[in-house]
Amino acid sequence: MTIPFVVPRSADVPPATWLTYGMTTLIVLPLLWRTRAPFTALICITAAGFAYLPLDGPGQPLPYSPVVAIFSVAAHAGLRQRRFTLALGIPLVAVAVALRTNTAREYLFSYFLFSMVYALGVLARTRQAYTETVELRAAELEKARQVEAERAAERERARIAREMHDILSHAVSLMIVQAEAGPLVVRSDPERAEAAFDAIAGAGRDAMVQLRRMLGVLRDDPPAGGAPGASRSPQPTLAGIEDLVEAVRRTGLPVDLVVEGSPRPSAPDVQVTVYRVVQEALTNVLKHADASSVSVRLTWTPDGRLGVCVENDTAGPRERQAEAGAGAGPGAGGGRGLIGIRERATAHGGTASAGPGPGGRGFRVAVDLPVVFSSGAEVSG
Structure with missing residues (x-):
């Protein structure tokens, strides 16, 4: 100008x-x-x-x-x-x-210039609106991603808490039972006392192995001298239930393992859930019941479901108190293991119940799961 x-x-x-x-x-x-x-x-x-x-x-x-x-x-x-x-x-x-x-020439030029400049302004406004919409959408997606990440972290914390509870509770219960029995027979039956102490050591070693595996999953850096995850052993499977039952038998408590129906290969997460349910139920028996015998029953049904039932013949007052605490919720102060069993069953679309056995005798934990079959999974026979 x-x-x-x-x-x-x-x-x-x-x-x-x-x-x-x-x-x-x-x-x-x-x-x-x-x-x-x-x-x-x-x-x-x-x-x-x-x-x-x-x-x-x-x-x-x-x-x-x-x-x-x-x-x-x-x-x-x-x-x-x-x-x-x-x-x-x-x-x-x-x-x-x-x-x-x-002049006609300037009229034509002026109107053309006015129209084109205005059209360019409209296009700029449209592009700006589109850019703002894309930025808003990106911000919403980022917020949703953060919320989902927080939920995933919360779910993972809950899963880790259940795993650590099951591992430590079972191992410590076995150790307590054996430690209480050892001094009673140390003079009258040295071999039995030695077996009790061996069982304590074995339970402690098994707990340490499982805890190391869990902590290895949580670590971001790979183990020294190996690829990421090289030292991480697999999660428990249905085949491990026999060893779990045998470990409880070594405490002196008779445990029967019964498999009904035709076992079929199932998904790894289902096998872990079944193992942890049996482990927690047996731990509750050791901690809370005065049982003289326990039965563990796995029932495979033709419609693709798996029933898990752990039942003992005598429910002690502490066991009933634990069941009542589980029904009252997480803040009731007891029954955290039974809550974990219900959470595991619900996560797979199944159901769980805990209460007196048939005729009001004993105590029974029952879980019913829809099984996701897998051609390469390991099963217990």
């Missing part, structure tokens, strides 16, 4: 005056507010432009300031202001051309 004032002009062109220079400045200055108040800037520029026409100043071949102002209105102004610009702009363009050359 200021080039005509600094570039030498021919002698037939009127010299620039301070008035024309000031009016040119007024035409440009409102562009400083073109994004905050685009419609107001356009009105000011239009008014200054029409005031400039009678001054016969040096002028420019293109209306630069109005072009930028029209684009800004189309890109940033509200709907009513945009409509008003279109309604008022068309006749004002005609008036401006009539006051200048009043």
